[in-house]
Amino acid sequence: MSDLHEPALSDxxxxxxxxxxxxxxxxxxxxxxxxxxxxxxxxxxxxxPTCLGLPGSLPVMNETAVEFxxxxxxxxxxDVHPSVMARKNYFYPDMAKDFQTTQYDQPTNRDGELALxxxxxxxxxxxxxxxxxxxxxxxxxxGRINDATYSLVDYNRAGVPLVEIVSHPDxxxxxxxxxxxxxxxxxxxxxxxxxxxxxxxxxxxDANVSVRPVGSDELRTRCELKNINSIRSLGRAIEYExxxxxxxxxxxxxxxxxxxxWDEDGGRSTAGRSxxxxxxxxxxxxxxxxxxxxxxxxxxxxxxxxxxxxAARRARLGALSSVADDVLVxxxxxxxxxxxxGAIEVGADPDKVLTRIQNDLAVDEWxxxxxxxxxxxIQMESVGELSATQAKxxxxxxxxxxxxxxxxxxxxxxxxEAMESDALEVLVDQLISDHxxxxxxxxxxxDSDRKKMQGFFTGQIMKATKGQADGRAVAELLGRKSK
Numbered sequence: 001m002s003d004l005h006e007p008a009l010s011d012x013x014x015x016x017x018x019x020x021x022x023x024x025x026x027x028x029x030x031x032x033x034x035x036x037x038x039x040x041x042x043x044x045x046x047x048x049p050t051c052l053g054l055p056g057s058l059p060v061m062n063e064t065a066v067e068f069x070x071x072x073x074x075x076x077x078x079d080v081h082p083s084v085m086a087r088k089n090y091f092y093p094d095m096a097k098d099f100q101t102t103q104y105d106q107p108t109n110r111d112g113e114l115a116l117x118x119x120x121x122x123x124x125x126x127x128x129x130x131x132x133x134x135x136x137x138x139x140x141x142x143g144r145i146n147d148a149t150y151s152l153v154d155y156n157r158a159g160v161p162l163v164e165i166v167s168h169p170d171x172x173x174x175x176x177x178x179x180x181x182x183x184x185x186x187x188x189x190x191x192x193x194x195x196x197x198x199x200x201x202x203x204x205x206d207a208n209v210s211v212r213p214v215g216s217d218e219l220r221t222r223c224e225l226k227n228i229n230s231i232r233s234l235g236r237a238i239e240y241e242x243x244x245x246x247x248x249x250x251x252x253x254x255x256x257x258x259x260x261x262w263d264e265d266g267g268r269s270t271a272g273r274s275x276x277x278x279x280x281x282x283x284x285x286x287x288x289x290x291x292x293x294x295x296x297x298x299x300x301x302x303x304x305x306x307x308x309x310x311a312a313r314r315a316r317l318g319a320l321s322s323v324a325d326d327v328l329v330x331x332x333x334x335x336x337x338x339x340x341x342g343a344i345e346v347g348a349d350p351d352k353v354l355t356r357i358q359n360d361l362a363v364d365e366w367x368x369x370x371x372x373x374x375x376x377x378i379q380m381e382s383v384g385e386l387s388a389t390q391a392k393x394x395x396x397x398x399x400x401x402x403x404x405x406x407x408x409x410x411x412x413x414x415x416x417e418a419m420e421s422d423a424l425e426v427l428v429d430q431l432i433s434d435h436x437x438x439x440x441x442x443x444x445x446x447d448s449d450r451k452k453m454q455g456f457f458t459g460q461i462m463k464a465t466k467g468q469a470d471g472r473a474v475a476e477l478l479g480r481k482s483k
Contacts, residue, residue: 009211015242016210016219017177018169021184022162023194024132024202025068031131031161032059032101032289039200043154051159053097058288061085065161066108066292068193069129071302072163073109075191075309076124082293083108085129085286094134094153102130102164104283108292114167114187115311116179117325123168134158135201157201163193169208169219174235181205181231186310186333198229205234209241211249220245224259225269237262241269313337321350327358336361342371348378356381360392361399368401377407387470389462390416424461424469428477431460443482454478 009015027037033050049057070080086104107128115121134155141147165184171177185203188196196203210222225241228234240262245255259272308316314328317337321328321344331337336357343353356378361369377398381391394410403409432439435457442453457478461469 009242009246012214013211013242013246014214014216015172015174015238016169016212016222017171017238018208018222019165019167019171019177019180020206020208020224021165021167021181022132022204022206023072023165023188023196025065025161025163026192026194027062027064027068027161029062030159031062031065031129032159035159037160038156039202041156043152043156046156047158051096052155053095059101059286061289061292062161065129066294067302068161069108069127069163070294070299071191071306072165072188072193073112073127074299074302074306075187076109076112076114076127076165078109078112078124078127080108080294080299081106081110082291083129084291085289086283087286088130089282090280092133093151094136094155095158096134096155100131100133101286101289103128106291108294109163114180114183116176116183117311117314117329118179120176120179122170122176122180125166125168127163127165130162130164132157132160132162169210169222174238177207177238178231178235181234182329182333183310190307190309198231201229204229207234207238207241209238209245210255211242211245221255221257223255223257223269225262226259226272228262230264233262233264236264236267237269240267244269317341317350317354320344321354323351323354323358327354330358334362336366339366339369339371339374343374343378346372346375348375349382352378352382356391356395360395363396363399366399368405369395369398370405373398373405373407380407380411384470384473386411386416389471390414424465424473425477427461427464427469428457428474428481431457431464432481435460442478 024037029035030037030046030051033048035046035048035051038046050059073080083103083106085101088100088102088104090099092098092100107126109127110125112124112127113121114124134153135157137152137154138145138148139152140149145151167180171180185196185198188194188203194202198204205228207225207228208222209225210220212218212220223241223245225237228237241260248255256274258274260269261272262269310332313332314325314337317328317331317340318325331340331354340350340353340357344350353374357374377386377391377394380386381388386394390411393414394407394416397403397410398405398407403413438453438456441449442457445453454475458471458474461474462471
């Protein structure tokens with residue numbers, strides 16, 4: 001198998017990916033009973049006759065879970081429909097009742113889409129309500145059932161409300177698959193229906209992967225990679241599986257339709273079970289639950305209460321600046337866009353604000369920085385009162401709450417003063433004299449040499465001035481003296 005650092009596919013093959021994302025809803029109780037919906041409690045303590053499937057117990061639908069599901073559907077542009085719950089029959093070792101209550105042919109949410117930051121649109125087939133299964137832990141061997149000495153089942157998670165978001169097979173690159181999951185996670189957090197913690201299993205991804213010759217529109221045999229729990233793992237798993245399919249086709253074979261498990265440590269997928277079709281699950285309507293019939297008024301209330309979503313927040317910033325999309329994505333993901341907008345509104349340069357936030361405010365706690373103080377910092381840097389290096393240090397101290405977060409007080413405390421242009425020029429001349437070979441490479445070398453030597457001289461000047469020199473002024477001086 002090819003190395004993971006190589007491109008996923010050659011120019012002759014196209015990747016086809018559809019994603020199924022399972023999201024646990026942040027309700028206080030489970031989907032059909034009053035048991036607590038909590039992570040990391042003692043095994044088998046949040047259970048009752050209903051979520052254990054004991055005879056005579058009856059489910060009662062969680063109204064908040066239905067509202068959260070509709071909110072998510074509307075955030076993804078789905079149409080909300082009357083729906084019914086169904087029984088999906090399969091051997092579930094971690095579901096005591098041995099079936100899953102889900103939605104099949106009449107889901108709550110249908111026909112939506114999710115737009116990525118670069119404008120790519122991925123269609124959403126459905127976003128349906130279902131219950132989560134319990135958790136099985138295989139003890140011994142490698143933690144897999146085939147090697148285990150015995151298995152333990154925790155039913156605390158059984159019955160936790162889920163929404164499964166099923167995309168169309170519209171994804172053609174690994175980067176788009178990762179961006180899709182990131183964007184979906186940002187939406188979930190924005191609308192407050194899930195904590196979307198992949199490391200705790202409240203957001204899990206299954207990837208349906210296939211390949212086809214470039215120019216073809218066929219959908220070839222797919223394999224489903226199960227329960228991937230990080231965006232990095234998602235990218236590695238898709239790359240591996242795509243190359244596995246290509247290797248099979250090019251050797252005259254073909255992949256089987258099956259589920260496969262991703263081994264992050266080993267960097268490979270392993271076969272699970274042959275993939276069932278819908279008929280194999282013997283779906284039928286759940287007889288103990290009434291159909292769900294949301295009214296137009298209920299949907300309108302959800303729409304009216306919808307917060308501004310990440311895409312609209314990026315667009316709002318993008319209309320004011322010329323920074324790259326990845327800067328906007330980072331600022332919005334961290335929830336720092338309102339800070340940026342506030343600083344821009346009081347007169348700070350938009351591009352400098354966004355770039356400074358992206359590069360230097362990647363901290364968990366930054367509440368000491370407000371729009372007014374950030375605008376003052378940007379202004380001090382813009383007029384040359386602070387160098388870029390000094391501005392970075394001042395912002396770090398502002399986030400830590402030093403000197404009340406006042407950038408001028410922090411700059412004064414550090415003794416930051418802009419170098420006079422005459423003093424800077426004297427220093428540049430001395431460095432040129434001390435490093436004639438490097439200066440010759442800067443003035444007479446190719447673009448690569450020139451870039452390296454500019455970095456060398458700038459670094460030497462910053463070292464000599466302890467960061468007080470303005471990098472832009474240094475670049476201007478070097479450029480002027482090389483002519």
